[in-house]
Amino acid sequence: MVVEVGPRDGFQNEPGFIPTEQKIQIIDELSDTGIKRIEATSFVHPKAIPQLADAAEVMARIKRKPGVSYEALIPNVKGMERALQEGVKDVVLVVSASESHNQNNMRMSVTESLNGFRQVVRMALENEVRVTGGVATAFGCSFEGWVAPEKVAHIVDEYLSMGVHEISLGDTVGMADPVLVTELVQLTMSRLVGIPLRLHLHNTRGQGLANVLAALQEGVTIFDASIGGLGGCPFAPGASGNISTADMVNMLHSMGVHTGVDLPRIIECEKRVQTLIGRDIPGQVMRAGATPWALKGRPA
Numbered sequence: 001m002v003v004e005v006g007p008r009d010g011f012q013n014e015p016g017f018i019p020t021e022q023k024i025q026i027i028d029e030l031s032d033t034g035i036k037r038i039e040a041t042s043f044v045h046p047k048a049i050p051q052l053a054d055a056a057e058v059m060a061r062i063k064r065k066p067g068v069s070y071e072a073l074i075p076n077v078k079g080m081e082r083a084l085q086e087g088v089k090d091v092v093l094v095v096s097a098s099e100s101h102n103q104n105n106m107r108m109s110v111t112e113s114l115n116g117f118r119q120v121v122r123m124a125l126e127n128e129v130r131v132t133g134g135v136a137t138a139f140g141c142s143f144e145g146w147v148a149p150e151k152v153a154h155i156v157d158e159y160l161s162m163g164v165h166e167i168s169l170g171d172t173v174g175m176a177d178p179v180l181v182t183e184l185v186q187l188t189m190s191r192l193v194g195i196p197l198r199l200h201l202h203n204t205r206g207q208g209l210a211n212v213l214a215a216l217q218e219g220v221t222i223f224d225a226s227i228g229g230l231g232g233c234p235f236a237p238g239a240s241g242n243i244s245t246a247d248m249v250n251m252l253h254s255m256g257v258h259t260g261v262d263l264p265r266i267i268e269c270e271k272r273v274q275t276l277i278g279r280d281i282p283g284q285v286m287r288a289g290a291t292p293w294a295l296k297g298r299p300a
C-alpha cells in the first residue's frame, strides 16, 4: 500500500507559495492514479508552515474519490479541532523520538506532545476518526545523531495505550540503513498486536529504496512516498526529499509486488509537479522512464 505524502510533506518544504487551486488540482489528479491514501495537508500553526495555511480550504474543495482516504497531519488539540471542523476522517499525529527535534518542530517536549495526544485520540475516537501514531526522527536526528530505539519503543507503547489504529515510523532526515530498519521494525512489530506498521522513509542519503526492501522482508506493507520525491521538514536541518512515488512503484512492480497504482499516470503527475515547482525535482524514474517489465510484467 502506497501512501502519497507529497501534498503535505512535499509542499511544506517548498519556499514559494503553491496556489491553493494548484494544490487541489494535484490532489485530485493523484486521486485518479489508483493511490488509496493521500496525506493532503496539515493543521499546524500557519506561522510554522505558511505553505499549508490553506489546509481548511484544501480539505473542503478536493474531490473526494470513494475508496480514497485524505489524511491530515495534526500537531496538537487545536489542530484536531480544526480538522474535525473540515470533516477529516483520517489523521496522522507526529511526535519526534528525539527531544531536540520535537522542541524545534513542535515547541514542546516529547512528554507534552504525548499528553496532548491523549486528548486528541479521545476526540478522534468519539468522532470515528482513524488515527495514525507517527514517530518522527525514529532512525536518527540532525541535532542528536543516533536515536536510541528505546525512545521509539516508549512512544509506540504510549500510542498503543491511547488506542491508535496504526503506527508510523519516520526517517525524517534519511539516516536509516537497511540493518537499522530491520532492527527497529522487528522491535516495533513485536509490540503491535493487530494494528499495522507504516514507514515514512526519506531518501536524503540515497538509502530510501534499500530501506523499503529491508522493511518488505520484515512484512511491512504500508509505505509513504512523495510525488517527484519532494519533501522535508523545515525544522530539521539538512532534511530533504522523500522516496519518489514513481521510483518506489517502479521498483515494486518490477519485483512483482503490485500496488494498484497506475505507474504511467504517476509519472505524468510527477512531470506536472516539476513544471509547477519550476525546478528539477529528485524523481529518477520520471526522467529515465519506467522499467519495461514494471509496466507489463516479465515476458512469459
Ligand code: COA
Pocket: 012, 042, 043, 044, 045, 046, 048, 049, 073, 075, 076, 078, 079, 080, 082, 094, 105, 106, 107, 136, 233, 234, 235
Ligand atoms: N493551528 C492553528 N493555530 C494554532 C494551532 C494549530 N494547530 N496550535 C496552536 N495554535 C494557536 C493557539 O490557538 C494560540 O493562539 P492565540 O495566541 O491566538 O491564543 C497560538 O497558536 C499559540 O499556541 P501554542 O499552543 O503556544 O502554540 P505554539 O506557538 O507553541 O506552536 C505548534 C506549537 C505545535 C502549533 C507549532 O509549533 C506547529 O504547528 N508546529 C508544526 C511544525 C510542522 O508542521 N512541522 C513539519 C511536520 S512534522
Ligand code: ZN
Pocket: 009, 170, 172, 200, 202, 231, 232, 233
Ligand atoms: Zn517526512
